[in-house]
Amino acid sequence: MSNNVRTYTPKERNMYLLGMAGQNMIYNIIGTGLYFYFQSVIFIPAIAISIFMAVARVWDAINDPMMGTFVDKTNSKWGKCRPYLLFSPALILVITILTFCNGIYSSSNSTATNTLIVGWAAVSYILWGMCYTVGDIPLWGVTSRMTEVEKDRASILSLARIAAGLGSGLVLLTITPVSQALGKALEGTVHSTTKSQQYGFIIVAAVLALVGCGLFQLTGIFVRERVSSTEQKFGFIDNFKIMWGNKPFRKQLISGILRSPIQILLSVAMTLVSYYYGNYFGNYMLYMIILGGGIFGGQFIAMALVPKLIEKYEKTKLFIGSTIISAVPFALIYPIYKIAPEDLDKPFWLVVLLIVFAFAGAGMGALNVLQSVMIADAVDYEEYHKGFRPDGVFFSGQSFITKLSSGISSIIQGIGYSIVGFSGDNVNLCNEALRAGASFKTDFAPYAAMMFFLCSIPPAIGLFLSIIPIKNYGMTDDEHRSMLETLVARRNQKEEQ
Numbered sequence: 161m162s163n164n165v166r167t168y169t170p171k172e173r174n175m176y177l178l179g180m181a182g183q184n185m186i187y188n189i190i191g192t193g194l195y196f197y198f199q200s201v202i203f204i205p206a207i208a209i210s211i212f213m214a215v216a217r218v219w220d221a222i223n224d225p226m227m228g229t230f231v232d233k234t235n236s237k238w239g240k241c242r243p244y245l246l247f248s249p250a251l252i253l254v255i256t257i258l259t260f261c262n263g264i265y266s267s268s269n270s271t272a273t274n275t276l277i278v279g280w281a282a283v284s285y286i287l288w289g290m291c292y293t294v295g296d297i298p299l300w301g302v303t304s305r306m307t308e309v310e311k312d313r314a315s316i317l318s319l320a321r322i323a324a325g326l327g328s329g330l331v332l333l334t335i336t337p338v339s340q341a342l343g344k345a346l347e348g349t350v351h352s353t354t355k356s357q358q359y360g361f362i363i364v365a366a367v368l369a370l371v372g373c374g375l376f377q378l379t380g381i382f383v384r385e386r387v388s389s390t391e392q393k394f395g396f397i398d399n400f401k402i403m404w405g406n407k408p409f410r411k412q413l414i415s416g417i418l419r420s421p422i423q424i425l426l427s428v429a430m431t432l433v434s435y436y437y438g439n440y441f442g443n444y445m446l447y448m449i450i451l452g453g454g455i456f457g458g459q460f461i462a463m464a465l466v467p468k469l470i471e472k473y474e475k476t477k478l479f480i481g482s483t484i485i486s487a488v489p490f491a492l493i494y495p496i497y498k499i500a501p502e503d504l505d506k507p508f509w510l511v512v513l514l515i516v517f518a519f520a521g522a523g524m525g526a527l528n529v530l531q532s533v534m535i536a537d538a539v540d541y542e543e544y545h546k547g548f549r550p551d552g553v554f555f556s557g558q559s560f561i562t563k564l565s566s567g568i569s570s571i572i573q574g575i576g577y578s579i580v581g582f583s584g585d586n587v588n589l590c591n592e593a594l595r596a597g598a599s600f601k602t603d604f605a606p607y608a609a610m611m612f613f614l615c616s617i618p619p620a621i622g623l624f625l626s627i628i629p630i631k632n633y634g635m636t637d638d639e640h641r642s643m644l645e646t647l648v649a650r651r652n653q654k655e656e657q
Contacts (some may be wrong), residue, residue: 166386167307173230173316175382176306179245181327182272182375183299186256188328188426189365189372190288191566193335194259195427196434197365198589201357202262204278207584210574212282216289217567225400226267226292231301231552238385240552241298242303248295253373255291259284260362284316293559295376301555304536304553305385308651310644314467317532321463321525327375329456331368333548337445339364352590353595387549387651402542402550407634409538409554411529416561419483419626420568421618422490422524427566427573432611436601437505447505454514458521459528466529475537476633478604479530483630486523487623489516494616497609502601523623532558537640544643569618576614580606 168176198204199384225255234240262280270536278416342361343353350356404410433451438444462482469478493516543549551560577583582590601608 162247164395167312168384168386172306172383173319175378176302176316176321177271177323177518178375178381179377179379179590180299181323181330182372184324184327185331185372186376186454187292187296187330188254189256189368189653190285190292191423191426192328192332193339193361193365195570196286196336196430197260197361198281199583200431200434200440200591201354201361201586202277202281204281204365204587206574206577208278210571211279212285212286213570214567215282216286216368218565219286220289220293220560220563221590223290224297224556224563225291225403227297228301228550228553228556229558231298231352231556232550232657234552239302239305240385241302241382242385244294244298245302245383246274246377246650247380248291248303249373249380251377252288252291252295252376254370255284255288256369256373257362257366257578259288260365289563293556293563295346296559297552297556299376299379300532301551302379302383302385303532304539304549304555305644306383307389308644308648310641311368311467311471313536314529314533318463318467318529321528321532322460322620323391325456325459326461327372329452331372332430333448333452335361335364335368335522336434337448340434340441352511353468353479355577356469369484381568386486395582400654402546403557406538406542407539409535409557411633412534413631414559414629415626416531416558416630417564417568418566419527419619419622420561421572421622423562423565423569424573424614427569428614432608432615435590435594435604436608436611439600440591445549447510448634450510450514452519455518455524457522458523462522462525463529464630466526466533470533470637471532474637475530475534476630476636478526479534479630480506480627482523482526482530483623484523484629485528487620489520489523490616490623491620492516493520494613497612497616502607509654514597529559538649540640540643541635543647572618576610580610582610 178441195209198209199206221247231240231244234243236243238246259281264286303313303316306316339360340357341360342363343357346356346359350359400539403413420541433444433448434440437447493513495514496509496516497504500506503509504513535554539549539554541553542554551623574583591601591606592601594600598604
């Protein structure tokens with residue numbers, strides 16, 4: 161490493177990646193486990209879930225840029241991002257556990273009890289989103305301050321997405337099946353299936369949250385900010401203008417919102433596998449490993465390849481190509497179900513779905529890395545043209561895209577489930593019927609069809625639409641490299657003065 165080029169050490173990189181894995185464990189405890197818990201364990205109506213998740217996302221439209229503004233205005237001895245990375249994990253740990261501990265385990269089905277359950281779920285979920293933002297924006301924003309070497313930045317962002325995927329995958333494969341298994345083990349003590357399932361989820365969520373936040377804490381302790389800050393500060397309204405005025409960032413923001421339905425897979429997949437392949441109370445871990453292995457395997461391979469591909473191909477072309485690679489297999493999931501609605505657990509169709517999910521995952525993985533890299537490039541673009549480096553505000557846009565996508569997905573999912581009646585007490589009745597020997601594939605075929613539809617058609621449409629803004633992106637890779645060289649020279653000249 162040249163004395164004039166600032167970048168991270170291997171130890172800092174490794175601690176950052178462990179923190180990223182832990183932070184994404186937390187996200188998926190909520191994104192995967194909590195939705196299933198709300199819907200299939202405490203039986204909150206689907207529309208109610210959609211409404212308060214949508215409200216949370218509307219608030220994020222204000223909260224995320226606000227947090228980004230706080231980060232950009234921070235000037236401490238630890239830097240801009242590290243102060244938040246030091247104290248936020250403990251706060252997130254507490255509120256993550258509280259989202260499951262609604263404190264109401266009455267067998268009463270009164271209006272007052274149901275209102276309290278929904279109220280606690282809504283308030284705790286919104287508070288969780290606010291606390292998560294405090295750690296999420298600095299976690300991504302610090303990458304553009306750890307190094308000014310484009311290759312190193314692309315590398316750590318690619319590895320970060322892989323680490324995030326590993327953390328997500330660990331939770332996806334464990335939280336629901338382990339919680340259900342623990343719930344069954346507790347039935348003899350609790351003497352209630354519903355209560356034992358609640359306790360199972362609370363215990364498993366608490367353990368996973370403790371591990372995730374412990375790993376997340378490592379980032380704040382070990383990571384260092386090496387790229388100097390600018391003295392210029394902007395207010396909340398000014399930062400909105402900056403975000404919208406930066407053409408590459410604006411295009412990324414619009415594209416990310418358009419492909420929001422891709423997040424449906426995250427919240428529906430666990431429910432789909434649990435019911436379709438496990439009949440809810442059966443063993444579905446093998447199918448989780450096969451299908452989840454396809455998605456995550458495709459993601460990890462693509463994320464590992466992106467840094468090398470970026471060196472050879474234009475990022476916008478890679479972005480469009482990755483989008484198509486993901487959109488086509490998503491579009492095939494529902495037709496495959498319609499062809500063999502009761503046979504998708506047979507070896508042939510499992511292989512077909514494995515291949516489909518692998519390609520869908522590969523496209524998603526590449527898009528995730530490219531989005532982070534291109535947002536970091538947009539920060540360079542802003543510093544080059546305006547002399548101000550809005551890391552926090554711009555990476556708040558990435559956080560906003562993620563959470564808005566989750567909100568839009570929950571609305572689509574809630575509407576879909578309400579159409580077929582998979583909501584509230586009907587879910588409880590479905591569970592009781594399955595426990596008594598009913599078949600989800602045949603006796604509840606409309607529910608299964610809706611789950612496969614939600615995992616397929618809305619994501620495919622969103623992905624194809626998301627290509628449109630990227631066609632006229634506003635910055636080529638050659639232009640960015642020239643900008644980055646100029647910025648490095650400026651910083652070195654400033655330090656020499």
